[in-house]
Amino acid sequence: MEKITIVGIDDEYPALELIKQYCNRISYVNLLDTFQKPEEALEYLQKHRVDLMITDINMPYLNGVELLQKLEYKPLCIFFTLETRYAVKAFELDVVHYLVKPVDFETFAKAVKKASxxxxFRQAIDKKKKEDFIMFKSNYVMHKVFLNDILWVEGLSEYIVLVTALKKYVILERMSNFVKNYESLDFIRIHKSFIVLRAHIQSFGTNSVQLTSGHSLPLGRTYKNALKGLSKKLID
Structure with missing residues (x-):
C-alpha cells in the first residue's frame, strides 16, 4: 500500500504528540510535519501538497474550518477536536471523518484508513481516465485511440469501421467480436451495424440517436430497451 502523507495541526501540544504517536503506529502513514500555529500550517500547505490534514477546529487566529477553506487545493481532512457544533459544516466541506476528543487508537486508525x-479510489479513477484507450491493427499498423475520440463503430460484414473526428480506421474484425472484447468499456449497441459509447449519447428518439458530437445515427427497434436507463430527451 502506498503511504498517505499527513500533517497534524493542533494548538495544544499534548494533542499533537498523540497524533504523532498514533501515526507512528500505522505502517502506511507518512507524517510530514505537525504545527501548533495554524497560520504556519497554512503557509506550509500552500507550498506543499499533502494527502490528508488532521486538524483541530477551535484554534486562535485561524480555526480548522477557515484553514481548510483558504487552501486552493483541497486535501482530505479529518477534524480532531473537542467541538461538536461544527459537524454540519464538516459534512458540507466533505470532511472524511469527525473525531471528538478523547480518541482511542482504534478509532483514529479507522478514520485514517477511510481516508487512505x-x-x-480517487487515484484509481484518475488513472483509468488517463488510460482509457484501445489498441488495434489497421492496414498492418498498430494504432492507439483514446475512447473519448471514438465517435462510433460501424459494422460491415467481416470488417468494422472505427470513426473518430479526424480519421476512419478499417479493421478486419466482426462487430460481435469487437463488442465482446471491449464490453467493459461501456460501449452500447444501438443498431445491428452501429455501437457507440454510452457517455457520447446526447438524446434518442423513435428511429435515431443523437451524439454529443452532433452526429445522428440510426436506432434499431430491438435495441431501444438498452437505452431506457439513460436520462435523455426525445429528439423525434
Missing amino acids: DLLQ
Missing part, C-alpha cells in the same frame, strides 16, 4: 481508501 478514498485516496486510492
